[in-house]
Amino acid sequence: MLYKPFQDLKLSTLGMGNMRLPTVGERGPIDQEKAREIIERAYHQGVNYFDTAYRYHGGESEGFVGKVLSQFPRDTWYLASKMPGHMMNYKDGKLGFQGYLAGEEVRGISAIFEEQLEKCGVDYFDFYLLHNVAETSYDFYTNEELGVVRYLLEQKKAGKIRHLGFSTHGRADTIRNFLDKFPDTFEFVQIQLNYLDWDLQDARSKYQLLEDRGIPVIVMEPVRGGSLANLRPDCQEMLKAARPDDSIASWAFRFLQSLPGVQVVLSGMTTMEQMNENLALFSKNDPVTEEDKALLQKVVAAMADLVPCTACRYCCEACPQGLDIPKLISMHNELNYSKRLGTLNFTLNAMGENELPSACLGCGACQKLCPQNIAIPEVLGKFNKALQDAKANG
Ligand code: SF4
Ligand code: SF4
Structure with a gap:
């Protein structure tokens, strides 16, 4: 497993995302036996960064991941979870859920945070994020009266959060504004980054912004919900012609290896095959060359008419x-x-x-x-x- 330093830690460059664990049936609860095996294999093979969130797997992911990891010494794994502010609103001094959680009771930001610690069975989160800071959630996260960031900084001071960051699907200028609003606050940022989104969703500008500020990047959707592992035949042929023995997914991971600001690549692995392939890919540093990048650009050009769905199911x-x-x-x-x-x-x-x-x-x-x-x-x-x-x- 490859590792990169993060302050005084050494983080595995492959991180385990826990929003696509195997389920019972197509949309049922987590298949506990299979999911446990995958997480345990990740841990034993050197993965030490585990990412979850308040509503992954309908709220089941946090508790499950925490339970599986609890069998291992607490200082050998790093758990990341997220405040679901992207699903909340604050109007006339009242906090509420919106979207599909509308109507569910919210007792407060602190109640959610404490509930997350309890569900995960931990005293602190190694990494804690504001979930999806974007144009639609910006006002919520920056509301002075509500003070979400203020509250989380207090938790950090109290030792319940080791490192604070945010995930985002927002535009580069939104990310810039948010970082400027809270200077020297966020130690890492999680963005959607892969060779297709480099241009399609202007991930290039977001990455550049973070690299310029020296903020480590956690990558989500490295293979765009699996679509970059399963390209259409003409695109597959282009890549196979260049490196016949390589899997199609390996190109996506090797692209990310070429970006020095990338700290951890999160992959939401559903099967043991995916896990084993990723473990092999992250056991050696083999970044794409300039020639490879030119080839990937051709592949992207051929795919430009696709609707860029990542199958996140939100x-x-x-x-x-x-x-x-x-x-x-x-x-x-x-x-x-x-x-x-x-x-x-x-x-x-x-x-x-x-x-x-x-x-x-x-x-x-x-x-x-x-x-x-x-x-x-x-x-x-x-x-x-x-x-x-x-x-x-x-
Ligand atoms: S898919 Fe159609 S019916 Fe369903 S939420 Fe979207 S617009 Fe409405
Ligand atoms: S269309 Fe639905 S599943 Fe696809 S990216 Fe958007 S929210 Fe996710």
Whole structure:
């Protein structure tokens, strides 16, 4: 395992993300046996950074990860969790949840934080983040009266947080403003970074901003929810021609190895195969060359018409129709690329009317929760129209 220094710590460059643990059935609770094996293997192979959050796996992830790690000495692993301010609002002195948590009781920021410590079974978080500081949550996190950052700095002083940071899907200027608002406060920042988003979501500017300020970067979505591990055939061929023995996913990780400001690459591993492949990739430093980067740019150019969904499923929680939005978007991408129904027909035939894009009401509730700012109702509308056209044309 490769390690990099972080202040007085030595962090594994591969971090274990805990939002995509194996589940019982497609969307059921965590499959405890399988998930335990994966986390234990990560630990025994030298991974020491474990990332979770208040609502991962519907709130089950924190407690589960804490329980599995508790069998190992506390100073041999580092736990990161997050304050769910991106799902909260503060109006007229009242704190509330929004989105799919609307209506759930919030006793206060301190109650959430204490609940997280208790669920994880720890006295302190090694790393603690504000979850998704972005244009939609900026006012919440900077509200003087509520004082979220002030409260967390107090917890840091009290030893309950060792290192404070934030995750973000916001724009580079939003990140800059937030860092300026709280100077010398945040020790690390977690951003979505991969070779596709380098240009598509301007991850380049965010990375550059953080590197210029000497702030270590924790990477999320290194393979974009798996899509960079499973490119369409023409793109796969381009990469295979250059390095026949390498997996497609290895290109995404080697791209990140070429960025010196990257501290930890979080990978949400669902299977032991993914874990083993990642462990092998992070056992040697093999960054992409300039030639490799030029090839990746060609691959990105070929994929530019794809809807950039990472399958995080945030949107699904808000959908009154219960639509499996990432699945529909993935089908849309496939149809858009292949221009014919082909094997999609099998999937479509197995779906009920209430699961098809035609069931979308266009209400837009999903879009507000999408960290990738995808115009979901518009995409589903286009997909519906493309399906009708494809069917009409046989
Ligand atoms: S716009 Fe469509 S997909 Fe989005 S929440 Fe409404 S019904 Fe669901
Ligand atoms: S549409 Fe957006 S919120 Fe929904 S799964 Fe995709 S990236 Fe996540």
